[in-house]
Amino acid sequence: MTPGARARRALIVDVAAAALIAALVLSLTAGLGVVAFFALPLLLLGLLWIAVERLVVWLRRRRRRDG
Amino acid sequence: MHSLQVEDRARRREVPPLPPWRRARRVLLIAAFICLVPIAVSWVRMLRQPRNVSWSIATVEWARSHGANPLVSQVENWYYELNAPSKGGPPLKSLPRVGVTTASAQPRVHIYRPPRVKPLIHPALPGEGVWHPASAVAGRRPPVLLTTFRSDPEYPQFVAGVAWIDTGRTHLAYVPGLAEPPELENRGPAEVPPSKRDRIAATFNGGFPLETSNAGLVYHGEVLAPMVDGIATLVEYQDGRIDIRPWENGEHVNPKIVFAKQNLPPIIDEGKLNPNLNDGPEWGATVNNAIRVWRSGLGVDKRGNLIYAAANYQTVESLAKVLRRAGAVRAMELDINEDWTSFITYRHPGAKEPSNLLPEMFRPDTRYLEPDERDFFAVYVKGSK
Numbered sequence: 001m002t003p004g005a006r007a008r009r010a011l012i013v014d015v016a017a018a019a020l021i022a023a024l025v026l027s028l029t030a031g032l033g034v035v036a037f038f039a040l041p042l043l044l045l046g047l048l049w050i051a052v053e054r055l056v057v058w059l060r061r062r063r064r065r066d067g
Numbered sequence: 068m069h070s071l072q073v074e075d076r077a078r079r080r081e082v083p084p085l086p087p088w089r090r091a092r093r094v095l096l097i098a099a100f101i102c103l104v105p106i107a108v109s110w111v112r113m114l115r116q117p118r119n120v121s122w123s124i125a126t127v128e129w130a131r132s133h134g135a136n137p138l139v140s141q142v143e144n145w146y147y148e149l150n151a152p153s154k155g156g157p158p159l160k161s162l163p164r165v166g167v168t169t170a171s172a173q174p175r176v177h178i179y180r181p182p183r184v185k186p187l188i189h190p191a192l193p194g195e196g197v198w199h200p201a202s203a204v205a206g207r208r209p210p211v212l213l214t215t216f217r218s219d220p221e222y223p224q225f226v227a228g229v230a231w232i233d234t235g236r237t238h239l240a241y242v243p244g245l246a247e248p249p250e251l252e253n254r255g256p257a258e259v260p261p262s263k264r265d266r267i268a269a270t271f272n273g274g275f276p277l278e279t280s281n282a283g284l285v286y287h288g289e290v291l292a293p294m295v296d297g298i299a300t301l302v303e304y305q306d307g308r309i310d311i312r313p314w315e316n317g318e319h320v321n322p323k324i325v326f327a328k329q330n331l332p333p334i335i336d337e338g339k340l341n342p343n344l345n346d347g348p349e350w351g352a353t354v355n356n357a358i359r360v361w362r363s364g365l366g367v368d369k370r371g372n373l374i375y376a377a378a379n380y381q382t383v384e385s386l387a388k389v390l391r392r393a394g395a396v397r398a399m400e401l402d403i404n405e406d407w408t409s410f411i412t413y414r415h416p417g418a419k420e421p422s423n424l425l426p427e428m429f430r431p432d433t434r435y436l437e438p439d440e441r442d443f444f445a446v447y448v449k450g451s452k
Contacts, residue, residue, distance in 0.1 A: 018097035031134020043099040
């Protein structure tokens with residue numbers, strides 16, 4: 001299996017797992033307000049984390065290229 | 068051919084598989100995104116409904132009504148604890164002017180007026196505890212009187228606003244709001260109806276939303292939420308009588324009741340403060356009873372007239388003390404927080420020159436002249452059309 005195919009399969013598995021978790025969370029919690037209370041900060045923090053990570057990688061690459 | 072080239076290039080790059088923690092992060096973020104889809108649909112639908120509060124208040128209310136009430140209340144408690152007022156401070160030099168100062172002669176016949184509220188802090192400020200008519204055309208027997216006084220010697224800057232409503236001269240109406248109570252088919256205009264504005268004397272906020280109060284509501288003979296024994300209940304009967312009493316009839320509702328609105332246990336009963344005013348859980352799933360916020364309450368004096376009180380930085384206990392000092396022998400807490408506390412009087416017929424009881428009241432004095440989210444009470448003058 002090529003690395004690309006492996007990555008695609010992993011993505012499908014992850015999306016399926018995420019959908020399962022979301023369905024469980026939505027059905028088990030007291031209401032959408034509770035889910036929003038946790039899901040929104042989680043998503044924002046996660047996206048911020050990824051953005052910072054990408055920024056660090058980009059800065060390192062630029063320093064290596066310039067230096 | 069093209070895909071073979073791509074795969075070949077990918078193989079050459081030898082992309083390493085994602086480490087487990089990154090996959091876990093990806094799963095969580097995708098799950099959060101999926102969860103937010105129905106949330107966004109519900110939230111946008113709520114925002115598109117008619118309302119007269121800001122989107123931020125509407126969002127908080129949406130969260131409360133979608134299961135997050137304990138979480139929102141906890142955050143509110145933390146916020147108010149962090150921003151608690153400090154004791155003492157420079158003394159006030161004057162009180163906000165309320166009502167209308169009349170220079171009319173004393174009435175020839177004796178007309179009952181409540182006694183001046185005895186000031187708590189000495190020396191008293193000019194006009195402290197002195198009742199003034201709310202309307203400029205009230206005549207010799209004003210249906211609504213207003214006053215202010217400093218409510219707590221430890222916090223000499225806190226001013227309570229109090230209104231006295233002559234139940235012999237007025238009729239109290241319960242007005243459903245746009246969203247409260249939630250289960251109601253014919254909810255009416257959710258504002259003071261234009262056809263009744265020539266008789267309007269005052270309007271004031273209702274109690275907690277049914278979802279957070281776990282209390283009962285009867286409206287035009289229909290039980291919208293089952294009545295709960297022991298809970299303070301504002302009742303109006305078909306003959307126009309008004310009372311505030313702890314409910315004792317179980318689920319049985321007297322057919323002569325026009326409306327019965329419950330909210331929390333009584334804060335004053337038979338002239339005595341509820342001994343549990345310092346216990347947190349009894350006061351509902353809202354902000355803690357000891358947190359100092361805008362609070363409002365309604366009581367009856369020994370003649371059966373209504374007394375409304377509201378002030379910022381009140382605990383349940385301090386609000387009860389304000390109402391008792393103003394003459395209430397039985398009383399209940401109504402809604403709290405700056406967004407929901409309103410007492411508005413109208414200086415001229417036709418709901419002209421509306422005025423908040425206290426100038427710091429957050430909501431505009433036109434609040435109930437346009438459809439409002441929450442249910443409220445309207446005080447109409449009897450005997451004139």
